[in-house]
Amino acid sequence: xxxxxxRPAIAVTGLRKSFGDHVVLDGIDLNVPAGTxxxxxxxxxxxxxxxxxxxxxxxxxDAGEARVAGYxxxxxxxxxxxxxxxxxxxxxxxxxxxxxxNLRLMADLHQLGRAEGRRRIARLLDQFGLTDAxxxxxxxxxxxxxRRLDLAMTLMGSPEVIFLDEPTTGLDPRSRRDMxxxxxxxxxxxxxxxxxxxxxxxxxxxADRIAVLDGGRVVAxxxxxxxxxxxxxxxxxxxxxxxxxxxxxxxxxxxxSRDNDALSLRVPSDGSLRSLKTLIDRLDExxxxxxxxxxxxxxxxxxxxxxxxEKVTVR
Amino acid sequence: xxxxxxxxxxxxFHPLRDSATMLRRNLKRMLRYPSMTVxxxxxxxxxxxxxxxxxxxxxxxxxxxxxxxxxxDTYANYVTPAIILMTIASVVQGTAxxxxxxxxxxxxxxxxxxxxxxxxxxxxxxxxxxxxGMIALAAVIxxxxxVGFRPDAxxxxxxxxxxxxxxxxxxxxxLCVALxxxxxxxxxxxxxxxxxxxxxxxxxxxxPTDSMPAGLRWFAEHQPFTPIIETLxxxxxxxxIGNDWWIALLWCAAMALGGYLWSKKLFNRESAS
Numbered sequence: 001x002x003x004x005x006x007r008p009a010i011a012v013t014g015l016r017k018s019f020g021d022h023v024v025l026d027g028i029d030l031n032v033p034a035g036t037x038x039x040x041x042x043x044x045x046x047x048x049x050x051x052x053x054x055x056x057x058x059x060x061x062d063a064g065e066a067r068v069a070g071y072x073x074x075x076x077x078x079x080x081x082x083x084x085x086x087x088x089x090x091x092x093x094x095x096x097x098x099x100x101x102n103l104r105l106m107a108d109l110h111q112l113g114r115a116e117g118r119r120r121i122a123r124l125l126d127q128f129g130l131t132d133a134x135x136x137x138x139x140x141x142x143x144x145x146x147r148r149l150d151l152a153m154t155l156m157g158s159p160e161v162i163f164l165d166e167p168t169t170g171l172d173p174r175s176r177r178d179m180x181x182x183x184x185x186x187x188x189x190x191x192x193x194x195x196x197x198x199x200x201x202x203x204x205x206x207a208d209r210i211a212v213l214d215g216g217r218v219v220a221x222x223x224x225x226x227x228x229x230x231x232x233x234x235x236x237x238x239x240x241x242x243x244x245x246x247x248x249x250x251x252x253x254x255x256x257s258r259d260n261d262a263l264s265l266r267v268p269s270d271g272s273l274r275s276l277k278t279l280i281d282r283l284d285e286x287x288x289x290x291x292x293x294x295x296x297x298x299x300x301x302x303x304x305x306x307x308x309x310e311k312v313t314v315r
Numbered sequence: 316x317x318x319x320x321x322x323x324x325x326x327x328f329h330p331l332r333d334s335a336t337m338l339r340r341n342l343k344r345m346l347r348y349p350s351m352t353v354x355x356x357x358x359x360x361x362x363x364x365x366x367x368x369x370x371x372x373x374x375x376x377x378x379x380x381x382x383x384x385x386x387x388d389t390y391a392n393y394v395t396p397a398i399i400l401m402t403i404a405s406v407v408q409g410t411a412x413x414x415x416x417x418x419x420x421x422x423x424x425x426x427x428x429x430x431x432x433x434x435x436x437x438x439x440x441x442x443x444x445x446x447x448g449m450i451a452l453a454a455v456i457x458x459x460x461x462v463g464f465r466p467d468a469x470x471x472x473x474x475x476x477x478x479x480x481x482x483x484x485x486x487x488x489x490l491c492v493a494l495x496x497x498x499x500x501x502x503x504x505x506x507x508x509x510x511x512x513x514x515x516x517x518x519x520x521x522x523p524t525d526s527m528p529a530g531l532r533w534f535a536e537h538q539p540f541t542p543i544i545e546t547l548x549x550x551x552x553x554x555x556i557g558n559d560w561w562i563a564l565l566w567c568a569a570m571a572l573g574g575y576l577w578s579k580k581l582f583n584r585e586s587a588s
Contacts, residue, residue, distance in 0.1 A: 056428045057427075057428060058424065058427055058428060069320070069321075070320070078326055078430060079321055079326060081428055081429055081430040082321055082325050082326055082430035083320075083321065084428065085428075086424075086425065086428040088421055088424060088425075090420075090421040090424075091421055092420075092421035092422045092424055092425035093420075093421070093422060094340070094344075094420070094422050095420065096343075096344050096347040096348060097340075097343070097344075097347075101343070105336065105340060108332075108336040108339075109333060109336055109426075109429060109431050111329055111332065137347075153425070154425075157429070157430075160320065
């Protein structure tokens with residue numbers, strides 16, 4: 001579908017935008033290699049949608065440079081539009097039309113011939129599980145179906161870069177998982193995805209790289225693993241059959257603390273094999289029976305809260 | 316940048332094909348939402364019946380000089396051009412509403428991020444509304460004929476009338492495409508073209524301007540709807556048109572151009588927030 005060259009799909013330097021006195025983007029830099037999923041993570045009002053609007057030519061930056069698919073968004077908006085697809089937070093679907101008619105509209109606007117258009121409509125309907133609902137008015141679609149139709153419409157033009165602005169906000173868990181699978185399939189086809197989300201598990205699940213946006217700045221960037229490593233807070237959780245086990249273990253393991261549940265202990269640990277072996281050896285020496293042992297590395301929630309917490313307390 | 320992948324053909328615009336696509340979209344939307352068209356036709360029909368049957372006898376008598384002794388039938392002939400204009404005003408109010416509805420939905424945002432001839436989003440609405448206007452006009456003129464409207468225009472007169480009505484509709488539609496965009500909400504959009512509905516009352520449409528007090532009379536004689544109505548009246552009833560036809564066309568050209576430029580500017584402005 002796309003040429004996998006060394007050029008980044010999206011390159012942003014020093015992007016700034018304010019509305020009046022309110023600074024929304026305070027100089028952000030981003031680099032998204034082609035064929036990857038990049039996730040912009042942030043709370044409501046962090047500047048995610050503004051970033052998408054600028055990159056998709058809907059809005060102009062006050063300063064900074066942004067190139068999408070190799071084209072400058074300010075100077076070559078036509079070429080950018082020809083290279084991208086955007087699925088926003090609010091469904092961009094004609095609600096008086098059926099699913100099929102909505103796709104037909106997109107096919108016509110992309111100047112696809114009648115036969116080619118019909119072929120692609122059938123394929124997209126099938127790929128997105130909408131074949132049965134194709135002739136129903138889209139106003140009767142469920143939230144998940146509407147979002148899938150929305151994305152199918154975006155794909156009609158075979159975009160090289162796809163912007164998904166909070167694609168699963170308001171969807172039920174099942175529809176979210178469907179959407180995730182669709183995103184994975186797209187990436188497998190070589191498309192670049194720029195995803196904004198406020199859900200950490202979504203970024204963790206899908207993104208190759210994550211940038212955490214807070215107060216108009218990128219406060220952290222890296223893979224999910226890299227971000228997690230920045231935050232201490234890993235621990236081992238031990239579960240015992242009875243209170244004697246808990247007491248015995250507390251005697252042996254100095255740093256252990258009781259977990260919420262009376263029969264469990266939390267022991268700080270970096271999760272490495274060596275530290276686990278030491279821990280198990282100590283328990284073994286005293287013949288303390290452990291029912292269950294689980295290792296917890298910090299999840300993105302910990303990272304996100306740690307990275308964005310300061311700001312909240314300052315305010 | 317040697318790594319760009321678009322061929323020049325990918326960057327070509329197709330304004331005619333895009334406009335045709337958008338026109339099909341708008342016509343289909345009108346069919347899916349017929350109550351809107353019915354409502355737009357209903358308003359001028361109600362006014363027509365009200366003015367012919369309730370006020371017609373008295374107002375017709377007051378017209379004096381006109382032929383036929385001046386009664387309800389005389390007034391039906393007098394008021395129909397004003398009702399025709401009111402029909403157009405009603406249809407373009409519908410344009411403003413449907414533009415505002417469109418803007419409120421995400422699909423226009425999608426169009427803005429697509430590589431299409433941008434103006435086609437607007438021209439699709441304009442052409443759709445002109446077609447809707449012609450249907451509404453045919454219906455309203457049909458009712459007028461039923462209630463006593465007796466034009467003496469021949470085929471030529473009717474053709475000129477049709478052409479003139481297309482021009483008037485076209486120019487008012489462009490104005491309302493701008494009004495619909497500037498409104499922000501559907502509620503505001505349905506109120507914004509209100510002056511267009513009211514202006515026919517302050518013109519020569521319902522009563523001759525020389526029966527009005529001086530200030531009002533000056534306004535009535537210089538506002539755009541009076542020359543438009545007088546031209547229509549001349550084309551349909553054979554009354555003298557004088558300078559009115561070119562003053563009317565000048566007003567139309569000004570409204571169309573102004574509406575077009577304003578609409579284009581509004582459509583290209585960046586979305587707020």
